[in-house]
Structures are given as C-alpha cells and as structure tokens.
Amino acid sequence: MAHLSAFGAGLLFGIGLWLSGMANPKKVLDFLDVTGNWDPSLLLVMGGAVTVTLLFFGKIIKKRGLAFEKTKVDAPLVIGAAVFGVGWGIGGYCPGPAVTALANLSTSVVVFVVAMIAGGILARIAPSRWGA
Amino acid sequence: MANFTPLSALAGGVLIGLASVWLLAANGRIAGISGILHGLFGGLRASPPGDRGWRVAFLAGLLLAGFAWLAFFPAEKSETGLIPLTLAGLLVGFGTRLGGGCTSGHGVCGLGRLSLRSLVAVIVFMAAGMLATYVMRHVL
Numbered sequence: 692m693a694h695l696s697a698f699g700a701g702l703l704f705g706i707g708l709w710l711s712g713m714a715n716p717k718k719v720l721d722f723l724d725v726t727g728n729w730d731p732s733l734l735l736v737m738g739g740a741v742t743v744t745l746l747f748f749g750k751i752i753k754k755r756g757l758a759f760e761k762t763k764v765d766a767p768l769v770i771g772a773a774v775f776g777v778g779w780g781i782g783g784y785c786p787g788p789a790v791t792a793l794a795n796l797s798t799s800v801v802v803f804v805v806a807m808i809a810g811g812i813l814a815r816i817a818p819s820r821w822g823a
Numbered sequence: 824m825a826n827f828t829p830l831s832a833l834a835g836g837v838l839i840g841l842a843s844v845w846l847l848a849a850n851g852r853i854a855g856i857s858g859i860l861h862g863l864f865g866g867l868r869a870s871p872p873g874d875r876g877w878r879v880a881f882l883a884g885l886l887l888a889g890f891a892w893l894a895f896f897p898a899e900k901s902e903t904g905l906i907p908l909t910l911a912g913l914l915v916g917f918g919t920r921l922g923g924g925c926t927s928g929h930g931v932c933g934l935g936r937l938s939l940r941s942l943v944a945v946i947v948f949m950a951a952g953m954l955a956t957y958v959m960r961h962v963l
Contacts, residue, residue, distance in 0.1 A: 694880040696849040701881035704842035704854060704927075705888020711835020712828060713926075714889070715899035721826055723949075723956035732832035737930060739836025740843070744935025747844045752936060755851050759936075761923065764943045771922020772929070772944040776951025778914025781959055782903045785926040786919060787856035789912075790882055794889025795898045802905055803912040808864050810916025811857070815865035 705791040711736040714792050716783030723780050771814075778810075843931050850877055855928020856885070857919035865920075907959070918948075 705714075712718040712732055721730035751757075761768075779785050784792070784803055792800045843854040852859075859878045901908065919925045922944055924933060929948075933941020 693850055694876050697846065697852070697877040697880040698884040700842045700846040700849070700854065701884025701886075702888050702891075703845065703884075704839055704856075704881075705885040706892065707835045707838030707840075707842060708885075709835070709888065709892040709896070710838060711832050713835065713839075714892075716901045716903070717899060718826070720902070720956050720960070723952045724960055725953055726957060727960060728826065730826040730828075732826070732828050735829050735832040736836035736839070737926075739833040740840035740931040741836075741934045743837055743840025744843050744931055745937075748847065748932070748935040749937075751844070751848050755847075757851060759938070761940060762938075764940055767921050768923060768940055768944055769947055771918045771920070772947035773918070773951045774914050775918025775922055775925060776948035777955040778911040778916075778918060779926075779948060780952035780955025780957075781914070782901065782908050782911030783956075784901075784908075784911065785856075785915065786860055787885065787925070787927050789915075790856060790860065791885045791889040791892075792899075793886055794893050797898070797900070799901045799903070799905060799908050803901075803908050803915075806909045806912025807916035808860070810913040810918075811861040811920040812865040812916075813913070814917040814920035815861070 704787065707740075708788050708791050711739075713785075714788040716788070716792075719783040719785075719788070720780075723783075839927070839931055840935075843927070843935070846881070847932075852877065853928055853932045854881075855924050855932055857916075857925040858923070858928050861916075861920045903959075922948075 708714045722733035789804050846852050846854045929941040929944040
C-alpha cells in the first residue's frame, strides 16, 4: 500500500512538472535568464506549490510527530546549493524534471541523469576521503 | 515576456504541491527528488534495503508521468550540448547531495515547513542558477 501511494504521488508530481513547464529545460533557462527575454512563469510554479505545502505541512508534521535532524545553516548547505545552482543554470534540469524527462528517450537526458547519479555518489564518498 | 504561461504554471505548481502533501501525509516522506534518487545509490550511508521500495515506486510514477504526457504532447529538446550537459549533471548531483536538497526538497517542501536552511538554499541556488545561465547565454 505504501509503495502504491508513493507511486501515485510520483505520478501526480510528474504531471505537475510537465503541466507547469518545469520539464522543459528551455523554459527553465528562460526563467533563470533574467537579463534576457525573461519568463517569470516558474515563480508561479513555485508560488502555487509552496502555497499548498504551507497550508498542509505544518499540520501533517505535527500529527505524524516528524522531526528534521538538521536545523543549522552550514557550509555544506551553502556550497552544495551553489554547486547545484550552477549545474541547473547550465542545463536547465533539476533532478525531478530530469527523471520524468527520461521519457523523452533522448541521449541528452540519459547522459544528464547518469552524470547526476555519479555526482551524487561522488559527494557521498569525497567528504570522507578529505577527512571531513 | 511573450513566453509567460501563468495559468499552466500555477496549475502545475498546485499539482506538485498536492503530490508533496500526499507523500508526506500517506508515507511520512519529503518529496525531495534528489534525496529520493540519491538514497538509492552510493553504498556508504545509502538507505537500507527496506527503505528502497518507496523510492523506486515514486520514481517509477514520475517516469510514467513523462510517458503519459508525451503520448499527447510533443517533447521539448534541450538547447545544451552533451559536454556541458554532462558537467551540469555532475554539478547537480554533487550539489544536491552535499546541500541536502534541490528545487523540490528545499524549494517546495522546505519552504512549506518554514525551514531557514531551505530558504537559504533556495536563495543561493536561484542566484547561482541565474549567474550560470547569464554566463552560458550572454558571455560564452
């Protein structure tokens, strides 16, 4: 049941990504390109999504007694977000859209997703090698 | 701003938000796609076997949504070449795992629970993304 529920959530999430335009890397880059022919649509995607989560998350977290380990703003958070942002700004893909865009069956998306998984593995292994 | 599509953007955003609420309410999980994906790979401290099923199920739903959508609407091609796209993938994978989230985990879900960490992450990755796109489209 839990797996079916996760599957349904993924399906709905994916349809949202396509409908919103997030799964279209050109549209994402048009949003990030503030000095060019700027497309503010993604502000509304984020606005719509966050309005819904703001309405319900607090209650669900309380009811389920969920706790989140990390609360402090630290260097890995800021460096990681900056590195992610640069990659996002180069390709126009963030993780969700990249996964659902695999359905394009195009080489470029497959290459991106493989590289993304490799980058994640590197981030898992590297810090322990550096002694962090 | 001829490319501005407010209605589909807002409606799609609401669906993304509802899917995130669904996963948190029904599964007690944060719909952070980078975290869901990274949890399947990397051995060291990657998730235990019992924690993998829901991740695979969510990602399968996400992928099926792509096939369903593309059965009715045309595919959008990437404007970025394979080499920069490989670099982009590495950076996105590395950055999201180090920073503990992406547009969905920090953006949609983190902001929804009023997390300061997520707010900082969103500001940083938006700014970095705008800078990188500027360089790619107007400098290089």
